[in-house]
Each structure stands twice: as C-alpha cells, then as structure tokens.
Amino acid sequence: MRKSAAHRFWFLLHHRHQYHHPSSFSSSSPLPHSRFLSSIPSLSSMDSSFPVTANNINPKVLKCEYAVRGEIVTLAQKLQEGLQANPSSHPFDEILYCNIGNPQSLGQQPITFFREVLALCDHPAILDRSETQGLFSTDSIERAWTIVDQIPGRATGAYSHSQGIKGLRDAIAAGIEARDGFPADPNDIFLTDGASPAVHMMMQLLIRSENDGILCPIPQYPLYSASIALHGGTLVPYYLDEATGWGLEISELKKQLEDAKSKGINVRALVVINPGNPTGQVLSEENQREIVKFCKLEGLVLLADEVYQENVYVPEKTFHSFKKISRSVGYGENDIALVSFQSVSKGYYGECGKRGGYMEVTGFSSEVREQIYKVASVNLCSNISGQILASLVMSPPKVGDESYELYMAEKEAILSSLTRRAKTLEEAFNKLEGVTCNKTEGAMYLFPRIRLPEKAIKAAEALNKAPDAFYCGRLLNATGVVVVPGSGFGQVPGTWHFRCTILPQEDKIPAIASRLTEFHEKFMDEFRD
Amino acid sequence: MRKSAAHRFWFLLHHRHQYHHPSSFSSSSPLPHSRFLSSIPSLSSMDSSFPVTANNINPKVLKCEYAVRGEIVTLAQKLQEGLQANPSSHPFDEILYCNIGNPQSLGQQPITFFREVLALCDHPAILDRSETQGLFSTDSIERAWTIVDQIPGRATGAYSHSQGIKGLRDAIAAGIEARDGFPADPNDIFLTDGASPAVHMMMQLLIRSENDGILCPIPQYPLYSASIALHGGTLVPYYLDEATGWGLEISELKKQLEDAKSKGINVRALVVINPGNPTGQVLSEENQREIVKFCKLEGLVLLADEVYQENVYVPEKTFHSFKKISRSVGYGENDIALVSFQSVSKGYYGECGKRGGYMEVTGFSSEVREQIYKVASVNLCSNISGQILASLVMSPPKVGDESYELYMAEKEAILSSLTRRAKTLEEAFNKLEGVTCNKTEGAMYLFPRIRLPEKAIKAAEALNKAPDAFYCGRLLNATGVVVVPGSGFGQVPGTWHFRCTILPQEDKIPAIASRLTEFHEKFMDEFRD
Structure with missing residues (x-):
C-alpha cells in the first residue's frame, strides 16, 4: 500500500501538467495531494489579446505550488475585507492566521536587544549622541559599534x-x-x-x-x-x-x-x-x-x-x-x-x-x-x-551584559508559552471525534490527522476539492481560523490532515480550541455516515 | 560586419559550453567577449571524491557569468590583503573599486531622513520616548508612525x-x-x-x-x-x-x-x-x-x-x-x-x-x-x-517638512558632485592616446573605448586573456583602480572597452585621472607597434 501510494505521489508531482484535465481522475481512487489545484489557471482564451498568456509562460512556473499562501489564504483575505466593511458579517470578529509560521503577525514582540542593535546600525550617526545612552542599552550600543566597525569603510549602505x-x-x-x-x-x-x-x-x-x-x-x-x-x-x-x-x-x-x-x-x-x-x-x-x-x-x-x-x-x-x-x-x-x-x-x-x-x-x-x-x-x-x-x-547577549536578563526573560517567556500552546492545542485536537494528533516536539506546528466521513469526502468531490481542503474551507468560514490542508504538504493518499501553527497569543488559545471543537462537532453531525 | 559580429556573440552566448575548449578558437578571429572566462573551472578529476563536481552540476550555472564581481575583483581582493599585510607592497595605498555601482562603499553618505525613518521602524518602542525628539527630526518620527500604522498589527517583524x-x-x-x-x-x-x-x-x-x-x-x-x-x-x-x-x-x-x-x-x-x-x-x-x-x-x-x-x-x-x-x-x-x-x-x-x-x-x-x-x-x-x-x-520629504532643506541639500550635493566627476573623468579619458569616451548623460558609468596596439593584443592572447581584461589587470596592478573589461558587458567584436564608475569621492578624482593617464602612457609606450 505505501509503495503504491508513494509512486502515485511521485508520479503526480512529476507529471503535474496532466492536472489540467481533472476528468482524467477516477473519483474512486484515493485523491492525490494535487487535487487541491485551483491555482493552475484554466487555459481560457480570455487573455489572448496579451502577448504573454498562461499558455505560453514557463510550464515549470505553472507546475509550482505553494499552499501556505494558496487558495485558503485568498479566501481568508476576502473574509477579512468583509469583516472590515461590516464587523458583524461573519460569526467571528477576526481572522486568525494559523496557516504560516509568522509569529509577530499574531502579536509576538521582537527581542529588544536585537531591535536596538538594528536601529543603531541603520542610523549610526546617533551612536555617539548623549541622548542615545538614555534610549538604548549599553551593550546594544557597543555591539552596534563593533558591527559598524566590521563593515569596510563603515558603509552600512553598501553591497x-x-x-x-x-x-x-x-x-x-x-x-x-x-x-x-x-x-x-x-x-x-x-x-x-x-x-x-x-x-x-x-x-x-x-x-x-x-x-x-x-x-x-x-x-x-x-x-x-x-x-x-x-x-x-x-x-x-x-x-x-x-x-x-x-x-x-x-x-x-x-x-x-x-x-x-x-x-x-x-x-x-x-x-x-x-x-x-x-x-x-x-x-x-x-x-x-x-x-x-x-x-x-x-x-x-x-x-x-x-x-x-x-x-x-x-x-x-x-x-x-x-x-x-x-x-x-x-x-x-x-x-x-x-x-x-x-x-x-x-x-x-x-x-x-x-x-x-x-x-x-x-x-x-x-x-x-x-x-x-x-x-x-x-x-x-x-x-x-x-x-x-x-x-x-547566533551570538546573543551573554551573562554580564546589560541586556542579558531582559533578553533571557523575553526568550524564555516566548518559548515556554509556545510549549504550553502546543500542548493545549494538541490535547484539544486529540479530543475531537476521528482526530489524532502527534505531539509537537519542536518547530511551530501541529499536523493532526482527520478521519472524514464518506459523506464529507463525496461532498468535497462534488466541489472538485480535496476533502481536507473542503474541511479547512468550512473551518475558516465558520471560525475565522486559517489552517492549511494536508494536501498542500503531501500525505499518504487516503489520509487527511491539516497544519495549524501554535502561534496565536496564549490568551486566544482556549477560544480557538473551543471554536474548533464546536465546528468539528457540527461538521461531523452534518456529514456523519 | 556588424551582422556577423552579432551572430558570433549570440552564437557564443548560446553555445557557451564550447568554451571549455579554448583550442577551438582561432587567434586571428576577433576574440569573443567570452574569452574572459576563467571562472569556468577546468574539468579536472581533482574533486572526484565529492558527490557533486563541476562535471555534474547544472550546466546553466556553469554558463552563467557575472564580470562585475569576476576575476578582476578577485585580483583586487588579493591586492587589498597584500596592502593590509604590507602597506608599501604596491605602488598605491588603497584599492579604488570603480567596478561596481556601490556608492556608499566609496564614501557616499546616506540621506539622513531615510536612515532616521528606518531606525525608528526597526525599534518602534522608542517612537514615543521624549529622548527620541532630540535625536530624530519631527517628520521622520511622523513618517515612522505612519508606516508602522500601515503594517497590519504594527508587526514590523512579520512577513x-x-x-x-x-x-x-x-x-x-x-x-x-x-x-x-x-x-x-x-x-x-x-x-x-x-x-x-x-x-x-x-x-x-x-x-x-x-x-x-x-x-x-x-x-x-x-x-x-x-x-x-x-x-x-x-x-x-x-x-x-x-x-x-x-x-x-x-x-x-x-x-x-x-x-x-x-x-x-x-x-x-x-x-x-x-x-x-x-x-x-x-x-x-x-x-x-x-x-x-x-x-x-x-x-x-x-x-x-x-x-x-x-x-x-x-x-x-x-x-x-x-x-x-x-x-x-x-x-x-x-x-x-x-x-x-x-x-x-x-x-x-x-x-x-x-x-x-x-x-x-x-x-x-x-x-x-x-x-x-x-x-x-x-x-x-x-x-x-x-x-x-x-x-x-518614491515619497521623500516635501516643502515645509522639517527635513526638507537638509534632504534637498544632501541630494543636490551628491548629484551635482556626480555630474562634475563624470565630466572630469570623461575629459581625462578623451585625452588618452587611442581612447574615446562618450559623455555620461546618466547612470553611474563611463564606458571608454580603448584602441590597443597589436602588440598588446598579442601579449593578451599569449596569456589566454581578452585584450581589455589584460589592460584592466595591468591597470589594477599599477594603480589600484578596479574597472571591468568591456568583454564582461559585450561589445562589437574587435573593439575594446572598460567600465569605470564615477563614484570615487570627488577629492580623489584628480589623482585617479592622473594615475590612469600615467599608466596609460606607460602601457602604450610598452606595447606601441
């Protein structure tokens, strides 16, 4: 089973151009990862007035896919615009981007020392001004001097x-x-x-x-x-x-x-x-x-x-x-x-x-x-x-540096919070009907497996969507939570997953868990065989 | 003549792999631009112990060339190291990089307003600190606020x-x-x-x-x-x-x-x-x-x-x-x-x-x-x-902004100085025997044509170098001035040029002009037919 599955995935990646012809898929075969392919344009004659068309660009560009910023994010952006125009237009008040490892977009604050050094290197003219002492840590000023001195001619704007x-x-x-x-x-x-x-x-x-x-x-x-x-x-x-x-x-x-x-x-x-x-x-x-x-x-x-x-x-x-x-x-x-x-x-x-x-x-x-x-x-x-x-x-503040304590406190706060968030979300996923989720030992993601009822799979097929993309789209529409279908990452055919980051701020995690739970229960009720 | 020259250049670009075989060139034909090809490795068996060798990497990578940072710059870096080890090891005390449009590496200072805004956006935590008022212009602070507010969630560190x-x-x-x-x-x-x-x-x-x-x-x-x-x-x-x-x-x-x-x-x-x-x-x-x-x-x-x-x-x-x-x-x-x-x-x-x-x-x-x-x-x-x-x-300070006068003064000083430098160098080049140089109407470069004596061309051929690369190498060794051979940019076969930036600081231009003149006279004396 695994061998044939691997072959199929490999073959499909290799012969992606065939995907322009969805009719060549048999709906009874396990849907390939690449069924989630809306980004490949239909080769219409719409744009025949332009010298460059989807018919005559580099086919390698057409083949390439990047689901982390794919269809699901386009939908999320539309929902966000809808919320801005009318805050009560959806059953949630914000979009939570759990699709991408982008911590600061969800409220994580930068490490102070790093930003101090960057600012000073961007404007070294203030390095020896007395007001700078009051605004920046001593070691950030020292580090900025060291770095500026390492740049030939102190030319911070040179190649x-x-x-x-x-x-x-x-x-x-x-x-x-x-x-x-x-x-x-x-x-x-x-x-x-x-x-x-x-x-x-x-x-x-x-x-x-x-x-x-x-x-x-x-x-x-x-x-x-x-x-x-x-x-x-x-x-x-x-x-x-x-x-x-x-x-x-x-x-x-x-x-x-x-x-x-x-x-x-x-x-x-x-x-x-x-x-x-x-x-x-x-x-x-x-x-x-x-x-x-x-x-x-x-x-x-x-x-x-x-x-x-x-x-x-x-x-x-x-x-x-x-x-x-x-x-x-x-x-x-x-x-x-x-x-x-x-x-x-x-x-x-x-x-x-x-x-x-x-x-x-x-x-x-x-x-x-x-x-x-x-x-x-x-x-x-x-x-x-x-x-x-x-x-x-790769060379952060060391014991004894003025910034060391603040740096360590900021670092530890972020990492320990990520640890707790991973655990809370993992536990929530594992409580859901038909869902199993391995522990997040590292990185920034959970990749739960979802066992979808046949009726849901059929509903997805009717829309020409991968079942996990169908699930993630429904999840987004119901909760504002953006996750990426497993089909964007590859998975054993016939299994379905999604990737969810552990990055929303900790005070939002319980609400996310309960919204996910509520959605999942309703989804299963709707499609249970 | 031009048509066949163009064909040759095109053919050679298209069939660059032939260049591994220098013996296929007739020394009597106009040397192609691509003779200056030392960056293509000899396909030795030296590295056969590695899984990746010059024999089995992407041939498109082998074909690609970038003369602006090519052989001449490698030589310049070696000379610079020599100067650092022994300041009297060469007949000049610094390397002047006229090979690349890199103004700040030659002493041009950044525009103050731009750097103020960048520094503040790098460390927005200081935007509302009172000391900041003393260090930064009012409009740079305002602009930084505007920009930070334009970033979703004010997340300056997010994708x-x-x-x-x-x-x-x-x-x-x-x-x-x-x-x-x-x-x-x-x-x-x-x-x-x-x-x-x-x-x-x-x-x-x-x-x-x-x-x-x-x-x-x-x-x-x-x-x-x-x-x-x-x-x-x-x-x-x-x-x-x-x-x-x-x-x-x-x-x-x-x-x-x-x-x-x-x-x-x-x-x-x-x-x-x-x-x-x-x-x-x-x-x-x-x-x-x-x-x-x-x-x-x-x-x-x-x-x-x-x-x-x-x-x-x-x-x-x-x-x-x-x-x-x-x-x-x-x-x-x-x-x-x-x-x-x-x-x-x-x-x-x-x-x-x-x-x-x-x-x-x-x-x-x-x-x-x-x-x-x-x-x-x-x-x-x-x-x-x-x-x-x-x-x-694309939206610099405007009339009435606190930074406007300084900004305009910095901008005008740079542009008027570049105008004078271009003119001085152009005039110097046009005085040299066998050299003609079109006016620099814009950009940052002069591209003088050098008519080299047959004896110099033969000497270059003997070293398997394009004649203009030979000239530029000699120039560098004699004066510390780095310019790029015309063969790195393409030129009508049988003509020779080099590209020289107008970027050295203005007080150095007269010395550069006189060093170039002195070198050129000696070079022509050595090789004059």
Missing part, C-alpha cells in the same frame, strides 16, 4: 561581500562552534535573505533536468516541492511514519532511493527538516547518525533544514545539528556534502520580515563552491539588516 | 503580503503618478530585494527553453546575460551605436529580431536600460516612443530597467519612464506588456545594502499576474526595511 560581511560571518561561525563543539569556518557561511533563497540556490545547482531527483519527506514544507518544480527536477518522496510520531525510517529512504534509481532518476540530495515542518517531530541523535551514514554511503548531499533549531518543547529531545552529528561520527569534509539552513524568521526571535538567514556549506570541492559563490554574486548580496540579525541570533 | 505592505505600495504608486502624470495601481507593484530578483522572476516566467529569446542591448549589464543563462534562454543582442552616443536604433532591433526569428527563436521581450548601464546614455523621448511602438507591433514584453531614473547629469536630457511614454502615445494595458524595475541601490540614495526595489507590472492578464504572485509568494516577501526605503525614495 557587502556576496557571502555576507566577513565580521558577521565570523560571529556566526563562532556561534556554530559554541553550539556544536566542532570547528566552523566563516568561509563556509553564505548569508541569504531568509532560508528560502538558499534552498533555491542549492536546487538550482543540483538539478539539471527532470532526471535529477531530490529525496524529500512527505509531509514536507512546500518550499521544497515548489523549488524542485521551478528548477525542473523530480521530487522523490519518502514517507514519515505517523504511527511512530512521524518517524524517519532508513528502510523507507532505501526503498524510495532504489525505486527512483530503477526508474532512471539520479537522486542527488536528501532533504531533512529537523525539527520537522509540518510534523513538529525532533529527530533522535541515533536516527541522525543513521541518516548521515546513509548519505555518505549513497553519495547524497544532505540538505538540512535546521531553521527551527531553537524550537524544541519537550525535555526528552534536544536539537543536534547534522554537522555536529557528522563530525561526531568522524565524518569530515571528504565524507559528506552537507548544507545547513538557518533563518532569523523562526526560533524565539521570529523576525520573518527581516529576511535574514544563512547556509553553512561543507563537503563541496573548491570548484563547486566557486560556482555557488558566482550565483550568489549575481544577486550581489543579501540585505545587511538581515545579515546583522543573523549574526545576533 | 508581509507577498507583493509588499499595501500602504507602502500606495505610497510608491502615488510617487509614480506624481512622476509620470498617469495613474499607477498599487496592485501592480511587486516589492523585491533590489531589482535583481525582479529581473530573475520575469526571466523565469518568460523563458521556457533555449528557443525563447530576450533582446538585450550590447553592451549590457551582465545581470541580464547571467539571468538568461541561468534560466536557459537565448540572449538576442542588439548593438547600441557607439558613434552616435550609444544610440538605440529601431532598424537594429528589427534586424536582430528578424534574424532571431529566422533561426526559430521566439523573441519574447526587449530589455532596455535607461539611463544606460554601462553606457551612461539617456534615451530621447522620441526614441522611447519608437521603442514602445516596436514592442506593441511585435508583441514583445518591454522590460524597462529604470533604476538610474534619478541619475541624469545633462540639462538637455530628462528621464521619462516607459510607462509615461506608453500612456502618452495612447497605449493602455491591452496594448503593451511593460515591467519597470526600480531599486533603492542607485539614484542619489545609493542604498545598495538595503536590497530594496520594486517592479511595476502592467499589461499582463490576470491569469499571468496570478502566476507572478505565486512565484513571489514562494519566497514569502522581500525584506521590510528595503520595502520601507523603496516607499521613501
């Missing part, structure tokens, strides 16, 4: 080195060393506008044609499927095992790899998201060791999405970087090609709008690294504020 | 709408309307991390295969050739006429278009850079009218690089946007598909490191616009500081 300002990369490398206990080289760091452009760069480098495959977890964060589609490669899925807390089994990796090879696919890399998005699982150290050994054995690049490294909520799990694991099993540069992605958007900082991040690239030849540098240089550099912030999250 | 914060797009649209005298729609604005990602997005949308062509000026800014290579399309060159001040002739556009069509190329778009990079020309209004009519007639998307719109230095020329020209000849949305690129990196602001910019997209069907939006949404949004800055440059 930097295409990998990022050297002094900031030094700070990041030091932070990685402190985290891992193994050396890190600032020349391995490429600062990027968030993690997404870094992922695109690696996909662009590795994918030559649809015969090149990238092993991705299912469910996955749809940046990966979107990027693979845009670069014309093939997503080779491996299924995380929901029954064992979204376990990553080496046997499954092997099976999918062999299967892809037998079809002539060159599998080039393995994507691992740890902590997991959308699953919230945190890998065990032993499991990580098996993964790096598998990559070495098979000659796969390990693309390690580690943007949730600060988001671990259970005492029995700890984040370990894949670089630390690789080095600790004795693998050096010549043993494993490894790219670690980090972002300022996640963690306790949640600075999504700053678009800061980096990738640490190890185990590539100097020739290939030159090519990565060249591609980075075409876009000149990532934004300097994002670069500064990436250095700050 | 925004994927096109950018609506209130900022409103300000930009109002600025475009004030500039052009024609309506602009905030829904047509896509805020981006500088102009480069916007150019990539359009190339990604338009290019399906190597059979899709993009008309680009020669010489061109190598972002275009790099982006077309990365997306697997064909650059169809049209030559600017150096003899008429880098004139853009419609007859040349027609000829190249027909020629490309006859080879089975679907030409999809025309790139125009106005003011010109690297040429410094500013198009006349009449010429722009001809261009928009040509695009309408031929069904071409007009990709208008207008990032130098504030950089015009001669009284007889004025910047007109292509949107204004299109609307003034009566063309609406259904007549011409037009994308205008703008950036915060250029103009008098020169905020390269902030990575702000936008594209205004008009004349595309709603179906295609949805696809552009979808691709933007995969990367979530551009950085918020860059978004804010893009709104500020």
